[in-house]
Amino acid sequence: MHTTLLLLMFFVLSIIFGIILRRLLQNTAIPYSVALLLLGMLIGSLLDIELQTPIFHEVKAAFSLASQLDANLIMFIFLPALVFESAFSLEVHLFKRMLSQIALLAIPGLIICTLFTAALSLWVLPWQWSLPTALMFGAIVSATDPVAVVSLLKEMCSRARLQTLIEGESLLNDGTAIVLFTLFLTLATQIEPEFNTFEVIFEFMRVVSIGVVIGAVVAVVSLKFISSLFNDSLIEIALTLVLPYVVFYTSEHIFHASGVVSVVTLALIYAGPGRTRFSPEVMEHLHHFWHTLSFLFNTLIFILVGLVVSTRLGVTDLANWQYLMVIFAGVLVIRTIAVVGLMPVLARIGIGLTKEKSIVLIWGGLRGAVSLALALIVATNESLDIQLRDQILFLTAGIVVLTIIVNGSSMRFVMAKLGLDKLPKAKQQTLAKVQDKVSDEIIKVRESLQVDPNLKAVNWPLVDKNIIAIASPYKNEEEIDTQVEYLRKLLESERQFYWNQFSKGLLGTSATQILVQAIEKSLDGTPKIWPRPYIESHWKMPTWIDRMQSLPLFGSYARSFGYKQHVIVFESARGLFEASEYILSIAPSLSLEPSQLEKAIKQTKLVNEFAIAALDGFRQKSPHLVERVESYLALRILLNTERKKIQELAHEGMISEVDAEKLIEEVEFKMHESKKKNK
Structure with a gap:
């Protein structure tokens, strides 16, 4: 065949x-x-x-x-897509807050592990390996693998901060590992290798910085193109599939930089500031597409790793098995030394790090497809001795298998013992309020079903046994200080409100960016609903607009820019007002204590008054723009409503899908034209 x-x-x-x-x-x-x-x-x-x-x-x-697939082929097929999906699904705001911790683990942490692993290898194999070979092996097995780590965490971790820390480290430390591996492989193949510390540092900085630049440039250019599209899901999703491979190939083969860093940069820009550049209707389909692709690729790569391990290693002598057991134990100890050694700094930067989470961080350092691919590259390098190549492949594959089986299968047990398999108590109590709301709704529906003439034979005791007992077991626990968690939940609900409005087309790109960014500023440190200095600073009109409107060459540009700023102010003020009304409506249902609710209501009312004052001020200061701005927003809302109703009628079978698509195309053409006229 x-x-x-x-x-x-x-x-x-x-x-x-x-x-x-x-x-x-x-x-x-x-x-x-x-x-x-x-x-x-x-x-x-x-x-x-x-x-x-x-x-x-x-x-x-x-x-x-x-x-028998080539190692480079494995990396180039699977790694770009899996790294992109992982970084694209990260909460960018949380990643930025934790970047100092992630960078500390991904760079100094990996270097420490590489050096200690090299020393261990020379001690275990003193007469067989040179120093460059030991350092190369240390770089191969020290990098935690993003594919293995992300796959594991998504199955069992409900702690967003811990997941972001471990996942972020595994995504970024490959840049460090690959540049060290490349350097030490070159030295290991030289007859008289010369080691220059300055060259290593310079090469690392070059690889990472060029990788960031390539990812950022491609992200900016592609987002400019994407923003010119209007609800074209095929093109927008296809671009997110192709571009990770483009930046990975460009970085690795053309500029000899870090392809992983380029892909991570591209994904983070897409997930953060670039999110509003995609058509609102496309985002849900986009995430579903990448979730499915991630499942397919994870399935393929783990089966492939198992195949490679079992078919390429064969039977080896007892000494290599003994070396493997010693080095595997040493790798676990070395990661412990690195994390514990960095703990005084990790606990004081970013969002801090507890003892329990540091244990999970140590135990979650799985090795996977990246380490195995690097070992396969060594195995095909004929400049090295065949016995040395086979030994490196065997030891690497053994460590990959052992970390995935031993660490991976026991991670759930470790997290349970540390009490990290459940939400924090403050979140549990907040969740209890949500569950209570669900219970109330179920009881109302149950009462209506009991009088339904078509449901007279229902065994209600059996139904109640599975449904009604939904109330949270944390209701009667000792009192916990949940003020911080309560405010954070309200702010996160407000942020989601903006994204929902944006996805429905009821909130524009710039207004959404301002409002969401303001929420993320409020979430930094101790969460606070009021004040919102970020919004105030972005609502100020530049003084040059008034001065330049009378100039012959720049007047039209100044008027156009001023109009756009007025639209953004009015639209974001309107969005802020609606969001504050929404928060006022849900705050009582999430509150655990009267004092919490009182403080939250007071601060939210200040936000509400701030939004009303901005809307009134706009109408007073710019009466000549009120009609145009409000007419544009009203038209956009009505066109979105028209499109949504057509979609609902098609879903109900009132009109065919073909007819619905034609009607929707007409509506979207009007939306696109109104958007161009008001740019």
């Missing part, structure tokens, strides 16, 4: 196996990634069996071919 068809068969069968495995693992404590790795190893071990059937022969050929 043709090679392409064999690879297609591998892809299809792996996804089918993954679907079956995921279904079997539901309601179990076994991580999906661990099970996939073991499945891949099992399949690899069965490839030696001989059966005289055409189907088995073709399946065997497909998986054998996949196990």
Whole structure:
């Protein structure tokens, strides 16, 4: 069978196996990634069996071919997409707050681990490895793998800050690891290697900085193009799929920089300031697309790693197994030393770090496909001794398998012992209020169902046993200081309100950016609903607008710019007013104590009054613009309403999908034209 068809068969069968495995693992404590790795190893071990059937022969050929894929091909196919999806799903505001901690772990932390691992390797293998070889091996096995770590955390971690810290470290430390690996591989292949510390530092700075620049430039240029589109989901989603590969290839092959850093930069800009550049209607489809692609690629890569480990290593001597056990234990100890050594700094920067979370940080340092791909690159380098290459591949693969199986499978137990498998008590009590609201709604619906003539035979005791008992068990616990958590929840609800308004087309790009950014400023440190200095600073009209309006060349530009600023002020003030009204309506239902509610209501009313004053001020100071601005906003709201109603009628079967698409195209053309006229 043709090679392409064999690879297609591998892809299809792996996804089918993954679907079956995921279904079997539901309601179990076994991580999906661990099970996939073991499945891949099992399949690899069965490839030696001989059966005289055409189907088995073709399946065997497909998986054998996949196990022989080039290491660079593995990295270039899977890594860009998986890194992009992970970074794109991060909460950018939280990532920025924790960047100092993430950078400390990803750069000095990895360097410490590399040096200690190299020293351990020379001690365990004193007569076989040179210093450059040991340093190269240290760089390979010290980087926590974004694919393995992210896959594990998404299955079991409900702590956003802890997940962001571990995930952020695994995303960024590959830049450090790959540049160190490249340098030490070059030294290891030289007859008389020369080590220059200054060159190492310069090369690292060059690789990272160029990677950031490439990712940022591509993000800015592509967002400029995306902002010119209007609800074209095919183009917008296709761009997010293609561009991670573009920046990865450009960085790695053209500029010899860090492709991972470029992809992370691109994704963070898209998820942060670039989010409002995408069409509001596309964002939900975009996240669904990347969530599905992540599942497919994770399934393939973990099965592939298992295949490579079981088919390429073969039987090795007892000494290598002994070396593996010693080095694996040493790697765990070395990561502990690095995290504990950096703990005094980690606890004082970013958002801090507790003892319990540091233990999870240590235990969550899984190695995966990136380490194995680097080891495979070494294994194919004929400048090195064949026994050395095989030994590095064996040790790396062993550490990858052991960290995923031992650390990965026990992570749930570790988190449970540390009390990190549940939400903090303050969040639990806030969640209890939400559950109470759900219970109240269920009781109302239950009462209406009891009098439904078509539901006379319902076994209500059986139904109540599964539904009514939804009230939270944390109601009667000792009193906890939940003021901070309560204010944070209100601010997060307000932020989500803005995003919902934006997704419905009821709030513009610039207004959404101002309002969301103001919320994120308020969330920094101790959360506070009032004041909103960020909004005030962005509502001030530049003084040059009035001075330049009378100039012949610049007057039209100044008037156009001034009009845009007035639209932004009016629209964001209106959004702020509606959001404050919404927060006033939900604040009582989330409050745990009267004092909390009183303080939140007082601050929210100040926000409300601030928004009303801005709207009144706009009408008084710019009466000549009121009609134009309000007419534009009213038209946009009505056109969005028209589009939504057409979609609802199509969903209900009142009109065909084809007719609905034509009507929606007409509405969106009007929306696009009104947007161009008011730019």
